[in-house]
Every structure is written in structure tokens, then in C-alpha cells.
Amino acid sequence: xxxxxxxxxxxxxxxxFTLALAGGAVLQGCSxxxxxxxxTAAGVASDAAQAVYVAPGKHDEYYSFLSGGFNGQMxxxxxxxxxxxxxxxxxxxxxxxxxxxxxxxxxxxNTSHGFVPWDDLHHPKLSRTNGMTDGxxxxxxGNNTPRVARVDLTTxxxxxxxxxxxxxxxxxxxxxxxxxxYVIAGTRFSVPxxxxxxxxxxxxxxxxxxxxxxxxxxxxxxDKGDMELDFQILVPGFDYDLANGGKxxxxxxxxxxxxxxERAGTLKELGASQNDRDYLAAVNWKxxxxxxxxxxxxxxxxxxxxxxxxxxxHIAKSTIKKTVRYxxxxxxxxMMYLIPAPKSPHGIDVDPSGEHMVVSGKLAATIPVFSFxxxxxxIEDKAFDGEIxxxxxxxxxxxxxxxxxxxxxxxxxxxxxxxxxxxxxMFVSSEVVKWKLSDFTVVDRMPVxxxxxxxxxxxxxxxxxxxxxxxxxxxxxKDRYLPTGPELAHSAQLIDISGEKMRMLLDFxxxxxxxxxxxxxxDKIAPNSxxxxxxxxxxxxxxxxxxxxxSVTREGNVVRVKMTAIRSHMTPDNIEGVQVGDTVxxxxxxxxxxxxxxxxxxxxxxxxAETLIMPGATxxxxxxxxxxxxxxxxxTDFCSALHQEMQGYIRVSPKGSPVPISFSTGKKKPxx
Amino acid sequence: xxxxxxxxxxxASLSLGLLFLFPMWKIYLKAPQYPEGLEMHIxxxxxxxxxxxxxQNFNILNxxxxxxxxxxxxxxxxxxxxxxxxxxxxxxxxxxLLGNRKLVLSWVVMLMIGGAVGIADFYMWLNKFGTxxxxxxxxxxxxxxxxxxxxxxxxxxxxxxxxxxAIGSLGIGLAILLAGLVYFFSRNTVQVKxxxxxxx
Numbered sequence: 001x002x003x004x005x006x007x008x009x010x011x012x013x014x015x016x017f018t019l020a021l022a023g024g025a026v027l028q029g030c031s032x033x034x035x036x037x038x039x040t041a042a043g044v045a046s047d048a049a050q051a052v053y054v055a056p057g058k059h060d061e062y063y064s065f066l067s068g069g070f071n072g073q074m075x076x077x078x079x080x081x082x083x084x085x086x087x088x089x090x091x092x093x094x095x096x097x098x099x100x101x102x103x104x105x106x107x108x109x110n111t112s113h114g115f116v117p118w119d120d121l122h123h124p125k126l127s128r129t130n131g132m133t134d135g136x137x138x139x140x141x142g143n144n145t146p147r148v149a150r151v152d153l154t155t156x157x158x159x160x161x162x163x164x165x166x167x168x169x170x171x172x173x174x175x176x177x178x179x180x181x182y183v184i185a186g187t188r189f190s191v192p193x194x195x196x197x198x199x200x201x202x203x204x205x206x207x208x209x210x211x212x213x214x215x216x217x218x219x220x221x222x223d224k225g226d227m228e229l230d231f232q233i234l235v236p237g238f239d240y241d242l243a244n245g246g247k248x249x250x251x252x253x254x255x256x257x258x259x260x261x262e263r264a265g266t267l268k269e270l271g272a273s274q275n276d277r278d279y280l281a282a283v284n285w286k287x288x289x290x291x292x293x294x295x296x297x298x299x300x301x302x303x304x305x306x307x308x309x310x311x312x313x314h315i316a317k318s319t320i321k322k323t324v325r326y327x328x329x330x331x332x333x334x335m336m337y338l339i340p341a342p343k344s345p346h347g348i349d350v351d352p353s354g355e356h357m358v359v360s361g362k363l364a365a366t367i368p369v370f371s372f373x374x375x376x377x378x379i380e381d382k383a384f385d386g387e388i389x390x391x392x393x394x395x396x397x398x399x400x401x402x403x404x405x406x407x408x409x410x411x412x413x414x415x416x417x418x419x420x421x422x423x424x425x426m427f428v429s430s431e432v433v434k435w436k437l438s439d440f441t442v443v444d445r446m447p448v449x450x451x452x453x454x455x456x457x458x459x460x461x462x463x464x465x466x467x468x469x470x471x472x473x474x475x476x477x478k479d480r481y482l483p484t485g486p487e488l489a490h491s492a493q494l495i496d497i498s499g500e501k502m503r504m505l506l507d508f509x510x511x512x513x514x515x516x517x518x519x520x521x522x523d524k525i526a527p528n529s530x531x532x533x534x535x536x537x538x539x540x541x542x543x544x545x546x547x548x549x550x551s552v553t554r555e556g557n558v559v560r561v562k563m564t565a566i567r568s569h570m571t572p573d574n575i576e577g578v579q580v581g582d583t584v585x586x587x588x589x590x591x592x593x594x595x596x597x598x599x600x601x602x603x604x605x606x607x608x609a610e611t612l613i614m615p616g617a618t619x620x621x622x623x624x625x626x627x628x629x630x631x632x633x634x635x636t637d638f639c640s641a642l643h644q645e646m647q648g649y650i651r652v653s654p655k656g657s658p659v660p661i662s663f664s665t666g667k668k669k670p671x672x
Numbered sequence: 673x674x675x676x677x678x679x680x681x682x683x684a685s686l687s688l689g690l691l692f693l694f695p696m697w698k699i700y701l702k703a704p705q706y707p708e709g710l711e712m713h714i715x716x717x718x719x720x721x722x723x724x725x726x727x728q729n730f731n732i733l734n735x736x737x738x739x740x741x742x743x744x745x746x747x748x749x750x751x752x753x754x755x756x757x758x759x760x761x762x763x764x765x766x767x768x769l770l771g772n773r774k775l776v777l778s779w780v781v782m783l784m785i786g787g788a789v790g791i792a793d794f795y796m797w798l799n800k801f802g803t804x805x806x807x808x809x810x811x812x813x814x815x816x817x818x819x820x821x822x823x824x825x826x827x828x829x830x831x832x833x834x835x836x837x838a839i840g841s842l843g844i845g846l847a848i849l850l851a852g853l854v855y856f857f858s859r860n861t862v863q864v865k866x867x868x869x870x871x872x
Contacts, residue, residue, distance in 0.1 A: 534724070567732050592732075593725025595708070615725075641736065642810055 043446055045503035052506045054081040062458055062519045065124045065138055069513030072119045080494055082508030090149045090158045091119030091142045098611030103620035107316035108307045111145050111163050120144045122515040131178040131247055131463040135524035137225045139174040139183050146170035148185055150225055154528045162227050163304040165324050166193055166214040172240040178251050180220040186240035186256050187213045197302035207265035211237035231292040231325040236389045237263050242347050247463040248354035250372040252286040255357055259344040279338040280359055291332045297325035312539035314617050330390030340396040347413035351437055352463045360411035367411050371401035402440040408433050415460030417467025417497055425452040432472055446502040448493050450476040458519035470495040473514040481509050531595040533616030540618035542587035547571040552663040559584045565599035566591040567640040573648030577661030580628055580654055589618040600636030610636045625652040673771040673858045684850035685764025690843030691716040691757050699820055700834040717754045719744045737818055738809025739801055773858050780851045787844050795822050
């Protein structure tokens with residue numbers, strides 16, 4: 001029995017390797033082969049535990065922001081520990097704190113399609129100052145119903161969401177320029193634009209003639225961060241996948257990978273994989289802005305929502321925008337070029353020097369690296385090979401610097417360590433590959449589990465990367481953690497990249513589903529983190545700042561309860577005079593002025609989530625009682641020793657009942 | 673009194689001005705839930721804390737044990753004390769200008785009495801708040817009172833309370849010390865004067 005077990009154990013790695021081969025994953029030069037012990041232990045640094053250990057009470061060195069993918073949120077992890085610090089609700093309602101449920105935040109999720117309480121958040125991008133992440137805001141894309149959000153990193157709250165018109169599948173988004181002059185968002189799907197702000201009702205057979213893409217240029221206020229859609233460029237009807245801005249010499253440019261240049265409208269899996277080369281689109285954003293400012297932009301009707309959270313009232317307001325300006329590349333010479341790139345490229349990443357544009361073609365055998373200086377020369381020499389929609393197409397060789405040979409299979413994304421190295425994720429061969437920007441040769445490989453998508457180095461997409469750690473965000477989890485039924489946590493891995501050889505440090509499970517991430521030194525954010533809101537500055541129209549001002553008033557069918565919460569009671573906590581069918585609005589103000597004393601509010605039978613009220617803020621829960629009786633309400637966040645006593649009752653009488661509105665807290669003390 | 677005695681006496685009076693710039697006394701609380709600490713600052717004319725919300729936080733904690741809420745408005749002393757301090761500053765300057773040694777002594781003695789009365793009053797307040805507890809309070813520990821220390825530290829349930837004079841009080845100490853020195857150093861000048869008179 002024992003010997004059989006040993007035999008199986010010995011054979012297992014070899015069997016796994018054979019299976020990997022059978023799956024088509026030829027592990028080029030992969031260091032974890034048979035005979036090196038179990039694949040799961042390969043490459044783990046001997047001092048890994050010490051390297052990621054953050055002692056109790058100590059803080060992590062970095063904040064990392066991992067996108068939530070199909071959970072629509074953003075999650076914050078400390079690095080190197082991999083500890084989850086917060087989930088920031090962005091595009092999805094969040095029952096935990098009432099985001100998207102309470103009256104104040106509902107408007108954040110308004111769109112031209114109505115209330116959309118979910119999205120697919122792929123790419124977080126930190127705001128920048130002089131090409132460096134500055135820790136002020138985080139931009140994020142909503143993929144499904146095209147939107148761009150801004151999170152304020154002093155409060156870790158979503159403060160702005162803007163819908164993107166003429167876009168479908170806002171995947172190629174949001175990419176800030178060096179000083180957030182623009183945040184740039186490209187459409188993944190091309191669609192037949194009706195030029196009136198919607199899509200036209202046309203046959204899919206007309207794809208080639210009628211479908212177009214768009215790239216949006218969102219202006220960002222230098223001090224406040226407020227966004228505004230300045231203009232769009234209407235581009236050929238390809239799929240726009242990913243983008244990244246230039247740096248240094250190339251900082252006026254932004255680059256986009258495209259696929260489906262075949263313009264197939266169906267079974268894109270095949271239809272978009274026919275051409276050997278698709279394109280890398282290069283757009284001179286500064287020139288585009290200049291054209292737009294100089295009157296080259298035309299205007300078309302549009303209809304899109306722009307939702308902003310007011311800082312003083314904590315109330316989100318929606319405004320509807322009715323026009324959008326657009327540029328056509330054919331009218332704007334020098335603004336846009338196309339670089340042939342290997343079949344269906346995915347990631348486009350620009351190295352810290354701004355000279356190298358690295359294109360990871362998921363179906364390509366090599367990684368092409370394009371040269372910005374060669375591109376400038378090619379523009380001068382007019383080294384073109386035709387044009388599409390008036391956009392010049394370069395000759396491949398005129399812009400190509402080198403091809404990284406035999407990198408692995410399924411290259412997707414590349415980031416940089418600022419020490420002359422690039423790191424590319426290999427989805428199919430499930431590894432991170434380190435290669436040199438000086439001679440374009442592979443120098444190291446690290447197997448990751450399983451099938452890495454994006455990878456992230458803090459500042460690895462800026463001109464000054466912090467080349468200490470790399471986070472691999474893997475798409476497949478399988479056996480990495482204790483099984484939890486068919487649906488599993490997602491698998492992130494932390495790799496030490498400070499030395500010659502990569503060292504595997506840590507696996508950490510994440511909530512769904514990190515695509516891309518950003519990380520920044522903690523000291524750029526932590527000192528500015530708000531502890532509570534100043535009650536004196538609360539301008540919510542229904543805020544009450546002292547218990548004696550609490551009130552219950554009837555306005556027709558609406559009963560307004562202006563309530564206060566402070567350890568450990570709510571005022572009022574006895575309410576009468578409400579009738580079946582009334583709309584009761586509980587405006588709860590948290591009077592606390594202390595750190596980490598939120599109060600929650602929930603009432604029995606309310607068809608909504610609780611609302612969590614931060615100290616100094618006011619939030620509103622809406623409740624329409626359907627039957628008569630007495631309904632309890634209580635504080636949902638364990639706030640104090642007498643939290644369990646922080647509760648009250650509201651009496652609901654039948655419609656037309658003579659019970660007058662009355663309210664109280666506590667009984668008056670009998671006279672002594 | 674020589675010129676420098678008068679200058680010292682001036683400085684003594686002016687140092688009382690520190691009372692308007694800094695708290696007289698600070699009470700520090702530490703508890704497991706308050707790693708950052710919680711401070712109450714007692715000024716000559718107000719009560720505050722290390723943050724805007726400190727006083728409210730003190731009151732929230734105290735209401736569980738039935739202590740009366742602390743509000744600056746409930747202390748008549750905070751309205752009277754600023755005038756007393758100003759009185760001492762003005763009279764101190766007058767004493768300096770007059771250069772009368774006996775007046776210096778009476779000023780110091782009066783100031784010392786004033787300070788002692790202040791401390792006694794403060795102690796009485798601490799006692800009153802710490803023992804006058806609402807019998808309906810949620811937390812009642814038999815025999816337990818919550819009088820914070822006047823000086824030094826004391827453990828009150830989950831809190832470590834530490835009470836220390838602050839820079840404002842240093843102003844009073846400095847005034848007493850300097851005026852005392854003036855009185856002491858000027859003793860020869862008077863003797864010399866007397867001697868001169870005798871000689872004449």
C-alpha cells in the first residue's frame with residue numbers, strides 16, 4: 001500500500017508534465033520539469049515567509065489596487081503580505097455599506113440605459129503627476145456599459161462615474177497621460193454609430209461599411225479631478241483592446257492594440273484571427289487636442305450620464321450630456337498612424353525610457369518591440385504601406401526594433417523594473433518571463449499557477465518603476481487553495497524581482513476577478529487618509545447635528561425621519577404615526593467625531609440594503625411599509641459595548657388611522 | 673530696585689500670558705480601543721482636546737458610567753479666570769513700574785494663593801464629576817468612582833488616566849519664580865539704600 005502511494009507520488013510530476021504537453025503548452029525552457037519535486041513548490045524562495053511577513057500591528061509597504069473584474073468593484077490589498085484591506089464599491093451595488101442602495105449613492109449608477117447596478121471593472125489606473133503615480137485618484141473602466149469611474153484616495157470612495165457615448169465594451173480604458181491631461185478610453189466593440197448618440201438599427205452583414213470604433217479623451221481637472229469628455233476620435237471599425245501612454249520623448253503619444261482588423265461580425269474567434277498582422281494604433285493626443293481646440297472637431301447629438309458625488313452633502317447627482325465633439329482621422333493629418341503588429345495583439349506597454357513599445361501578441365511566436373525614434377523617422381520618410389480610412393500604415397520593418405525570440409506561449413502583458421528589464425506574462429505556458437531591453441534576450445522564467453493574465457510592478461507602467469515586487473494575476477485557480485465547490489477564489493502570486501533571478505514569495509487568494517492592478521508606496525496615500533467627516537461641514541439638506549434637532553414630519557405620503565446616531569442610541573428611537581403605504585425616509589446622521597465609529601441602519605422588511613453611515617455623514621434609507629404593526633430598527637455595525645442596545649421601534653398604523661406623528665427617545669426623569 | 677529687577681518683574685507678569693496660548697492642564701487617556709490616545713485640555717477660558725471631537729468622545733465614554741457631560745458653558749470659572757489673569761498681568765506691570773519691593777512680595781503671595789485656589793477648585797470639579805454618577809447608568813461597578821487623578825496616573829476600568837500640568841501652568845510657575853527672584857535679589861538694593869540713609 002505504502003509503496004504504491006510512493007510510486008504514484010513519484011510519477012505524478014511526470015504525468016503532470018505529459019498532460020501539459022498534451023494541452024498544447026510547450027514549456028519552452030521552463031525550469032520546473034520532472035525530477036525537481038512537485039510543480040507547486042517550484043521556485044519558492046527559502047526565506048519567502050520572512051519576506052512577506054508583516055508583523056501584527058505593522059503596516060504593509062505598498063497599497064495595491066486589484067480590479068474586481070466581474071464583481072464590478074476594486075479591492076485593496078497590502079503588499080507584500082497580500083492582506084485584503086478593503087473592497088471599494090465602484091460599479092456594483094454593495095449591500096455591505098449601502099452603496100447604490102441608499103438614496104444618496106443611487107445616482108452614481110445611472111446611465112442612459114437606466115439604473116445599471118453592475119459592471120465589469122478591468123483596469124485601475126492611478127492618477128499621475130509628471131509621469132509618476134501621485135496617490136490622489138484612481139480611474140477605472142466599466143467594460144459592459146461603457147463608463148469611467150474616479151475613486152478619491154483620501155476617502156477610498158467612488159466620487160465620479162461618467163458614461164462614454166459611442167462606445168461598446170469600454171475595455172481599452174482608462175489610460176492617463178503624464179499629468180492626467182487626459183484619461184483615454186477606447187471601445188472594444190465597434191458598432192454602427194447613428195451619429196445621434198446611439199447605435200443604428202442595421203444588419204450585421206453591413207459590419208464592414210457601417211461599424212466604427214471610438215477613442216474618448218476625458219479631460220481631468222488638475223486640482224479637483226473632475227472629469228469631462230472633451231472629444232472623441234472616430235476610428236476604423238476594429239476591436240480596440242488595450243492602450244498605454246508614451247513617456248519622455250513619446251509622452252505626446254498613446255498607443256492602442258487592435259484586433260479584428262478583418263472586420264468580422266461573427267465567430268470572431270476565427271474571423272478575427274485570419275490576418276497575420278493586425279495593428280498597433282499610434283495617436284498623437286497633443287495634436288488631437290490641438291485639432292479639437294482649433295475647430296476641426298464636429299459636434300453630434302449624444303445622450304450620456306455624468307454622475308458626481310458632492311463632497312459636502314455626500315449626495316450623488318446625475319447630469320445628462322447632450323452633445324459630443326468628434327474628430328475624423330482623415331481630417332487630421334499626422335494625428336494617427338497604424339503599425340502592423342503580429343496577429344491579434346493584446347497588451348501594449350511602453351518602457352520607462354519611452355523608446356520601446358512592446359506588443360504582446362497572444363497568438364504570436366515572438367514579442368515585437370517597436371521603436372519610437374524609428375517611428376518618428378518613418379513618419380519623416382513616409383515609410384508607409386498604404387492607408388486605412390486616411391490613416392497611414394507603416395511598413396512593419398520601418399518601425400520594428402527587435403523581436404524577443406522564444407519568449408514562451410501566449411504573451412499578454414509586459415511591465416518594467418526600471419533596471420533595464422521587462423517582464424512578460426505568458427498565458428498559455430503559464431509563466432512570467434524576464435527579458436533584457438538591451439539585447440532582447442530572455443534571462444529568467446518563473447512558472448505561475450495557472451495561466452497568468454496581467455502582471456503588475458508598482459509603477460511598472462510609469463517612467464520610474466519601483467522594481468521590488470511583481471504581482472501575477474492568474475486566470476485559473478484549480479488546486480491552489482482548499483477547494484470551495486465549483487466557484488473558487490482567484491489566484492494572485494507575489495514574486496520578488498529585486499535580484500537577478502525571480503523568487504516566488506506568496507500565493508494570495510483574491511475576490512473576483514483581478515484583471516489589472518496598480519500599486520503605490522503606502523506613504524503616498526496613508527498620511528492623507530480621512531479618519532472621519534467634519535460634522536460642522538456636513539451640508540446634507542436633511543442632516544441634524546444635535547439630538548434636540550431630530551424630527552419626524554409628514555409631507556403628504558412622505559414621512560421624513562431626521563435621526564441621529566451616537567454611541568449607543570438613536571434619536572428618535574420611538575416613532576409613531578406612520579401609515580401603511582407611506583414612503584418613510586430615514587435620514588440618519590452619525591454624530592460621532594471619532595475614528596472608526598460608523599453606525600449602520602436597517603429596518604425590518606425594508607426592500608433594500610442597510611446603509612452604513614460614516615462619522616459626520618448623513619445617509620438615507622427609504623422604506624415603504626406594507627402592513628401595520630411595530631417594526632424594529634437597529635444599528636448594524638458593532639459600535640460599542642452597548643451596540644446591541646442601539647435599537648428602536650417604528651409603529652405603522654393602517655391607512656387613514658388617527659394616530660398622530662410623534663417621536664421620542666428615553667423617558668423624562670421624574671422630578672426629584 | 674535696579675532696572676533689571678524691573679525688567680524681570682515685567683517678564684514675570686507677561687509670562688502669565690502663556691495661559692491664553694496654551695492649556696493649563698492635560699488629562700491623557702489610554703485604552704485598548706484608543707491606541708492613539710484621547711486628551712482633554714483645560715485652558716484658562718475653555719475646555720478642548722487633541723482633536724475637535726475629543727470632548728464629545730470623553731462625554732460619550734463617560735455617559736456609560738453616568739457621568740454628567742462636560743461642557744465649557746457649565747463652568748463659571750472659565751468665564752472669571754481670564755479676568756483674574758489679566759488683573760495679575762496688569763498689576764504685575766504696575767508693580768514693576770513702581771519698583772516697590774513690598775508690592776512684589778504681596779503680588780507673589782496673591783498669585784500663589786490664586787494658583788492654589790485654582791488647583792483646589794479643579795480638584796473639587798474632578799471629585800464632583802467622578803462621584804456624582806447617574807444611578808440609572810448602564811455600567812455600574814459597586815463601590816467604583818471615576819475621579820481622575822489631579823496629578824499623575826490612575827487606572828479607571830479599561831482606561832489609564834494621566835493628568836499633568838501643561839505649558840499654561842508653566843506661565844504661572846514662571847511668574848512666581850521670577851517675581852520671587854526679584855524680591856530676593858533686590859534685598860541688597862534696599863539695604864544699600866537704608867545704609868546710605870544712615871550714613872547721611
